[in-house]
Amino acid sequence: MQERVTVENQPLAGRREWIGLCVLSTACLIYSMDLSVLFLAMPAIVADLDPSASELLWINDIYGFMVAGFLVTMGTLGDRIGRRRVLLIGAFAFGLASALAAYSSTAQQLIIARALLGIAGATIAPSTLSLVVNLFQNEAERNRAIGIWGTAFALGGLVGPLIGGVLLQYFHWGSVFLINIPVMLALLIAAPFLLPEYKNEGGEKLDLLSVALSLGSVLPIIYGFKHMAADGFAPRQLLAIAAGVLVGVLFVRRQKSLAHPLIDLRLFRIPAFTASLIVNLAGVFFVFGVFLFQNLFLQLVLDLSPLEAALWSVPSALVFTIMSFQAHRFTNRLGPIKTVLLGLLVNAVAVSVMAAAAYAESLVGVLGASMLIGFGFVPVILTTTGLIVGTAPPEQAGSASAISETSAEFGGALGVAILGSLGTLVYRMTMDGVDLSGLNAAQQLAVSTTLAGAVETAKAMGETAPAWLEVARSGFSLGFAACCALASVTLLGLAALAQKIYSSAHLDEDAAISH
Known part of the structure; x- marks a missing residue:
């Protein structure tokens, strides 16, 4: 291996560091993927486990909530006992929890397994970005490494439904969890050789x-x-x-x-840090919520198979991938602040198009809007992640990393929960007063609660598109459109707020993100 050189007293990374980044990015992709891997599997889970409406939401949401709840805690634990050690413990636990989820026979068992997956994911998550910061001391290399890390996080949310769709076409829904096991096994084997240990000597006990x-x-x-x-x-x-x-x-x-708190609240006094954190959280919030609706829309409204829905999602996945590798060009040309603001405006336009397409139940419109979201979302998320770490004092980079990941994980989970709940409310209101007199009490409850229940009830009855099924699909589409309209208005307001905060912060853009 060639000897490492320095640029302006900042040592350049060697081959070991870049391979280590690949290991960290793989771990990041897997725990991000598990936030979205169930999107296409939900109809199969509904048919097999027959969860209630509340259980259905918990199956979707509990993983992200547990990750968000334990993320800072596990990040602090990594500072105490070693970040690589926590990464390895988390990988082992993640593999075991994946097996438990795959072979769950009741909705309650699946919820518990997903909760355990979330706790295990929380041990993996803070290790990734903080170890990236430790591995790359040169600022230019560190920002590029953060971009690659962010690409893995974004791809996880997109690859999850794609892989899930392929597996669901040929295997039981539990297969979407079993794919985690060989990846975690490879991580357990490779990480000790590629990743050096980092921990704070003499740290205080966990509060x-x-x-x-x-x-x-x-x-x-x-x-x-x-x-x-x-x-x-x-x-x-x-x-x-x-x-x-x-x-x-x-x-x-x-x-x-506390002298050594879980979250250092002094970081929130830095205006650019706070603004970037808010934008980061809101961006993930809306994208995860919208993509949940999109995948259900393709299957339940347009009646596509899981594999067909996954294949139709490939173009938007390609846009996200390409933009992840090219986002730094926008930042270099426009600067981080203009990149963030322009990205928010593009996102606002994109979700407006998505709202119109969802209301019209247009496949081409929904997929086109999804691709447009990629153009705005990816530069915003990668740039704000760099700003969150770059505007924090160097000695607090680890804490800033944990807060950044907490923001992203919590934003994704909350987006699925709140936007999903709003869509459910619109659906229930649409179904109020619909004539379901030909159904028994259990069937009426299933049809009036969720579109998945309505579709499964129609299939069980063997009828061809009963009248109430078309109303149910229209109700879901209306809820989808309402959530997109809300997202558009909120993103415009967020852009105005971020512009005001960034202006008052007098941010040195060259120092925040290297050109």
Whole structure:
């Protein structure tokens, strides 16, 4: 191997570091993929396990919620005992949890397995970006490495449905989990040889009370929103949300009093850091929510098979991949701030097109809008990730990395939950008053709750497109369009807010991201 050289006192990475980046990116791709791998599998899971509407949401959401809840905790644990060690422990646990999920025989078992997958994923997630920062000391190389890491994260969300569609065409739905096992095994074998260990010597013990408070603030809020959509409005849901907010206040107060907190709140005093974090979270929030609708739309509204839906999604996946490798050119030409703002505007236009296409139930329109989303979304996410790490003090890069990943994971999970819940509400309102007199009580409940239930009920009855099925599909499309319209308005407002914050921050763009 050639001897490492330096540029402006910043050592360049060697072959070992770049191969190590490939290992980290693979791990990142797998845990990101598991946020979306079930999108196409949900109809098969509904037919096999017969989950309730609430259980169906939990199967989809619990993985992302557990990752988001434990991410900072596991990142701090990695600082204490070693980031590579936590990565290896997480990979082993991820493989075991994948096997449990694949062979689940009830909805409750699958929820538990997905929760365990989320905890294991949370041990993997913070190790990736923080180890990337440690591996690459040269700023230009580090920014390119972050771009590759971000590509893996984005591809995970896109490759998940594609791989899931291929597997579902030929195998049981549990196969979408079994594919994790050989990848984790390869990671366990390769990581000890390629990744050096990093940890803070003499670090303080993990504050278990902060861990409990962080979970106690996130999960009740999500529970309240999910059940409000699945079961209708009830006072207990507001109580859950209020309880989560109260615990969140206690968590923040706890962090202010600790010398070594789980989250260093001083980072949020940096305007560019805060603005980039908000944009990052919102971008992932809307894209994951919209893509959930898109994949269900292709199968349940347009009646495509899982494989057909996956193949129709290939063009947008290619756009995301190409943009991931070319996004740095936009940043170099426009600067990070203009790249972020322009990307938000492109995203706003794209989801507006998606809203119109969903309402019209147009395959070409939905897929075209999906490709347009890729042009705006990828540069925004990669640039804001670089800004989050680049605007934080060097000694706090690890903490900034953990917060960045928490933002992305929480944004994706929350987007699926809240936008999915909004779509469910629109669907339920559409189905109110529809004549279902020919169905028994259980069938009426299934049809009026979710489109998946309506489609499965129609198939079980052996009828050809009953009248209520067309109404159900229209209700789903209307909910899809409403969520896209909300996304468009919010993204425009977010662009205005980000522009104001970046302007007041007087950000040195050359220092934030190397050209």
